[in-house]
Amino acid sequence: MCLEPEYHGLNRRQLLAGLAGGAALSGSAGCVATNAASGRESFTGFRSIKDDIAEGRANHPKILKSFGGAYEERRLSNYVQNIGLRLAKGAEYQQYPYRFTILNTQIVNAFALPGGFIYITRGLLSLASSEAELAGVLAHELAHVTARHGAERRSAQQVAQLGLLLGSIGLQAAGLPSGLMQIGQTAALAAIKGYSREHEFEADTLGIRYMSQAGYNADAMATFLGSLREHSQVESRVLGLPPGKLDEFNIMSTHPRTIERVKQAQQAAAQSNGQGRWGQEDYLNHIDGMMFGDDPKQGLIRDQTFIHPILRFEFRAPDEFHLRNSPTRVEGRHPDGAMMVFDAGPAKGAQSAFDYLRHVWAAKSQLHDLESLTIDGLDAATAWTTGRGKKGPVRIRALAIRAGQKQLYRFMFISPQDQTGRWAQLFRRSGLSFRRISKRAAAKLRANRLLVVPARADDNIAGLARTLPYGRYNEAWFRVLNDLAPNQTIRKNQRLKVVAG
Ligand SMILES: [Zn+2]
Known part of the structure; x- marks a missing residue:
């Protein structure tokens, strides 16, 4: 020590x-x-090994909380854990209690906490096509742990991270704390902070060694990075982000890597002999039936409507808003720059929605036209304030709805200052669409599943892609899921990933 x-x-x-x-x-x-x-x-x-383990242990529950909990499907989680342990056998620092957890979210990412706590999301598993590709991701994360990269960047500034998160909704602190800031302040977020390119290169070099030692084909590291890159490009389009811009939760932004550098890493590791196992069949058999998209427990997006079957409410976003659910909030974006964020906040003793908006949520903001109203029989309050977006001044419409003694639902509708007139009515209608739903309606909502099926002679890509929830990007998404190049067609009996409702 x-x-x-x-x-x-x-x-x-x-x-x-x-x-x-x-x-x-x-x-x-x-x-x-x-x-x-x-x-x-x-x-x-x-720093001692003990310190690493203590830090990992302390932050593990926070990671679970921030990313939808662990995905508990024993056969699949055992499979991932066993692959991880096989890789870890060849790694340094056997003292770490290596543990590989699947996170229950469609976000595509993998990350590690110091001390051997390694995470991979359900979204990432849906994109991989072989056991070797999965092993490549786990080996890369394992390498961040053994090279102790987390400890090295421990002093990286939290403040910068907070700015990044607020920046992701294009908003600088206007005095309205959102759910974003709450996760920004948890130490667990450090785990998904980006690494330097040097650390990435080192993680690839070590990871390739670990996966080769475990008998996997190290080429999978580069092939899967190709799939992840394709996916991030489709996702940016789905989210309406400018070309080349990435979502901050995507693996491509937290692990900045290029295929070129991975190939260099392969050479550096001197273990790129094109041999080893891919394990495609085994992998597809294990992910067959896995949940795809949002877990109903965290709320579901159906067209323009967000429905929460457990909390039993729904609301409708204005047309052409692309909605996205995450464990802490629902975010919507319009291609012309308007945005909305929905989340929940603790009442902190406020006796009414009006009181809450003025003294708790927006205590530091200058509010205009503060008024009380009733939405679906619930006490609510609204006001507007101004802020600064990336492209100039914005108008923020805040709406709080009292859901009970302890909690309020909150909408922030954000529009560029010069579009205020265009959005006022549409935002109002969206806020007023909030309503509670019956137990029966809630019980009907089911998660989508990823199924692996052989293609029939009369199947075509457009038809199979129709079951995906990404509208006009369904076909692009389907090709990414199934490693199909833009003009590539499918052949009879080819095993394909499809989505079933
Ligand atoms: Zn990395």
Whole structure:
């Protein structure tokens, strides 16, 4: 163990100051701060393995909470855990209690906490096509753990991250804290912070070694990165983001990598001999039947309507808004720049929606035209304020609906200042569409499933893609799911991933 007790709590700057003073490190003269996996000398040498594990343990529940919990389907989760453990067998730092968890979200990502806690989302699993591709992702994350990259970037600024998140809805703090800020403040978010390109290269090089040792074909690292890139491009179009811009939760933004660099990593690892197992059949057999899209427990998007069968309410977004659900909020975007964010907030003792809007939610904002109203028999209040978006001033319409003693539902409707007139009525109609739904209506809502089926002679891509929930991007999405190039057709008996309601 490298850590001397007196260095507990010292940050990197204090350590550097100590180095300059020449005295502070004398106690650890015999301590080699070289990482066993990367072979690099590193400041993390002053953090103990125990510290890593404690940090991972403490943040594991927060990760689960922020990403929809663990996806509990025993056969699939055992499969992922066993592949992970097989990879970890060849890794350094056997002291870590390696644990591989599937997160119950359609977001496409994988990440790791220090101490051996590794996560992969259901959304990412739906895109992979073979066990080797899955192993490549797990091996890459495993390498971030063994190279202790998380510990090295521990001091990265939370403030910058917060700005990034607010930036993702194009809004600078206008005094209206949204759900975004709440996740921005959890330490768990550090896990999905982007790594540097150097760390990515190192994770690929080590990951390729781990997967080769476990008998997998290391080419899968590059092929799957290709699929992830295709997916992120389709997703940007679905979300109405400008070309080349990525969603901040997508794996391509948290792990900046290029296929070129992965191939270089393969050469650096000197283990790219094109051999090893792909395990395509095994993989498809295991993901057959997996939930696809939103879990009804977290609410469902059906066309322009968001429905929550557990909390039992629904509302309708204005036409052409693309809605997206995440564990903490529902976000909608219009191609012309208008946005909406829906979430829930604690009442913090406020006695009415009016009181809440003025003294809790928007306590720091200058509100205009604050008024009370009733929506579907519930106490509500609304007002507007101004803020700054990426492209200039915006008007923000805030609406709070009291759902009970402890919680309020909140809408933020955001439009560029010069489009205020165009949106006023449409936002109003969307807010007023909020209503509670019956138990019976709620019980009818079921999750979509990913099925793996052999193509029939008369199947075509347009027909099979129709079951996807992405409207005019269905076919593009279908091709990404099934590794089909733009003009490639399907052949009879080819095993294809389709979505069933
Ligand atoms: Zn990475």
